[in-house]
Amino acid sequence: MKYILVTGGVISGVGKGVIASSFGLLLKNCGINVTAIKIDPYINIDAGTFSPYEHGEVYVLEDGAEVDLDLGNYERFLDITLHKDNNITTGKIYQRVIEEERKGSYLGKTVQVVPHITNAIQEWVEKVSHVPVSPNGEVPQVCIVELGGTIGDIEGMAFVEAFRQFQFRVGHENFCCVHVSPIMESKNEFKTKPTQATVRELRGLGLSPDLVVCRSSNNIMNSVDSIREKISMFCHVTPENVIFNPDVKPIYKVPLILEKQGVLDFFRDRLKLGTAADTRVKEMKMWKRFTEKIDRLSKTVTIGLVGKYTKFEDCYASLTRALEHASYHSNRRLQLKYFDSELLSLETKATNTSEYHQTWSEFCKVDGIIVPGGFGKRGLEGKIAACRWARENKKPFLGICLGLQAAVIEFARSVLELKDADTEEEQPAGIKLENPVVVYMPEHNPGNMGGTMRLGKHETHFRPEHESKLKLLYGNKSRIEERHRHRYEVNKKYVPDFEKNGFLFTGVDEKEVRMEIAELKSHPYYVAVQFHPEYLSRPLRPSPPFLGLILAASGKLDAYIEKECRQVTSTDDDDSDYESSDNRQRVQIGKVGSSSQLAPPCDSESG
Incomplete structure (x- = not known):
């Protein structure tokens, strides 16, 4: 099993969920089975009792779990079915450890954050990462773990320590860390100091990022070379491992932006995945056609x-x-x-x-x-x-x-x-x-x-x-x-x-x-x-x-x-996109890429 840990720095809401989902989409389109875990450092057992103004909507999984909205991003991008254990909270971890302590499982030892809480986190991640999430029932090959919150928050310290240990537990070739940080813009100048500071703090906690993703406005694309060199120098990563994710709409363009900057090549080499370049070009064509249609x-x-x-x-x-x-x-x-x-x-x-x-x-x-x-x-x-x-x-x-x-x-x-x-x-x-x-x-x-x-x-x-x-x-x-x-x-x-x-x-x-x-x-x-x-x-x-x-x-x-609810892809945005009943083998706009999938979306078999 390969693990990709996605962390964030400086501010919350930096887009870790969309970036993690985009990583998964790119890997899945290479023929790699992917699963995802979202860690929320709050003490709540789940998101069910939150006001929407706290963390956004409450997303509901198939098994009835009320979870963070980022799991919705994972399911939409990867088209997989996640379960309640794919969302870890501090409350869940402590609840499990306390239940084990009450049973006497720790044989009278003093129960502490290290090693008992950190071990529980690692065991949870390892167990959930092997649970099938696709209809074919195959065990995932890559698990993407998003650590919610911001590096430096006291709530997340136990999780950071758990993954510091976890990287040695699974081995260097099976674990990589991606850190997402904003690049601030001030008076037409981009400031990298906040990113330098958050990476320094992350490294001080024992996790050194293999890839730094810079979030910013679109204007940054005119200054990528100088920013890349500066971040590389002060954040202990090679220049090619500094990538940029400017603000774009719709968010479905993010995987393509990351792909152009060599993210798949990075994961292939870093995690020894061995994915073929020609395969991903073929598989991503459908997604690219979808985003190009939106632009038109x-x-x-x-x-x-x-x-x-x-x-x-x-x-x-x-x-x-x-x-x-x-x-x-x-x-x-x-x-x-x-x-x-x-x-x-x-x-x-x-x-x-x-x-x-x-x-x-x-x-x-x-x-x-x-x-x-x-x-x-x-x-x-x-x-x-x-x-x-x-x-x-x-x-x-x-x-x-x-x-x-x-x-x-x-x-x-x-x-x-x-x-x-x-x-x-x-x-x-x-x-x-x-x-x-x-x-x-x-x-x-x-x-x-x-x-x-x-x-x-x-x-x-x-x-x-x-x-x-x-x-x-x-x-x-x-x-x-x-x-x-x-x-x-x-x-x-x-x-x-x-x-x-x-x-x-x-x-x-x-x-x-x-x-x-x-x-x-x-x-x-x-x-x-x-x-x-x-x-x-x-x-x-x-x-x-x-x-x-x-x-x-x-x-x-x-x-x-x-026209019996059958719709075909259109090369423009006119209304002439409905096929006749004698032409049902044409590609449908809602089923791009497979003429055999004639059932409408979200039916009882595909849901």
């Missing part, structure tokens, strides 16, 4: 995201990526506008009329609307108002998790005339709703916040008695598998009233108890799902609900469905 797009599609965590883009990271994937494959450049749901509510109108009207004025200009998941009553009325506007104005709409529940509440109030229809979530003590159209789930445990929701992969079955656009987008399959994260569900007793009025629940769980998919019958595209389809969206395989939203917002959904 000129037409845009504007989507309005109605949420309450709109000040920080990482709060909806997976959702944003899923919208991007669907837009690129629909020959559109995404223009995503964030709308604070509280500003769309009547409460805001009563207190700040001008801001209310200004927000609605901008909101009415979008081509499509998405209402994502969330928790709590704050901002819910604004989401409900957005659902009503989308329904009444025939605006393409996608609701996810709480977005489904908001759509249900809105329809119950406006069409079923249940004016007091609401959710049981966060109702005042002693208040019993007359019409609780959204209710607690049996699994909910109000005494413990962590891991008490319906989490991870579950089946959704399409009901044969209903026509469904979403079913067609999924390839007309009878069942699908998607990931969930929720504590509340639609009250089943109201379902007949909804369906009599055209609000159809076209998908249910395997026991036909939970409502999983809702579609409005007389609407171009009004779809709401209880699951989170964004977690299974991939750059080359967009998620069907998102693809449907973008196509509908672009005025292309009906043509797409008429």
